[in-house]
Amino acid sequence: MKKPVLFKPADFAFDGTICICPSGKTLHRKGQHCVTDRGYRSIRFRGAEEDCVPCTLRDRCLRTPEKTKTRQVAFFQGKAEGHETHTDRMKHKIDSAAGKAMITRRFATVEPVFGNLRYNKRLDRFTLRSKSKVDVQWKLWCMMHNIEKLGHHGYGM
Incomplete structure (x- = not known):
């Protein structure tokens, strides 16, 4: 029907x-x-x-x-007159002096490490199961990231 x-x-x-x-x-x-x-x-x-x-x-x-x-x-x-959306408020926050300082500090944090491991190294998920095995796999990926950084920045030259 x-x-x-x-x-x-x-x-x-x-x-x-x-x-x-x-x-x-x-x-x-x-x-x-x-x-x-x-x-x-x-x-x-x-x-x-x-x-x-x-x-x-x-x-x-x-x-x-x-x-x-x-x-x-x-x-x-x-x-509505004078109503700001969440996006507008965030734009004003980021464009302020304090917001620019916050964004600058963000690039020095660990966020780029996670981005590199996830997108460049394609670590979307762990292939092993159990907490101890996942911990070993995570440390292996982090070690690979650090060795790559040393290689790119001229360690030992």
């Missing part, structure tokens, strides 16, 4: 403050100044349980009517 086509937010009557569902019931406002993680403002509404549970249009209103009691709907109002 084919699933019925679900109602979209455009099927709900919305005048900016009140939302009415396709069956004529008023939905209650669920949030004042909702802002998504991407910085969009929205107005959210939720149906009352006494209206939604006995409704004859439940199959067209809810994706899983057997699990969900009430319908929720959101109307997006555009980008």
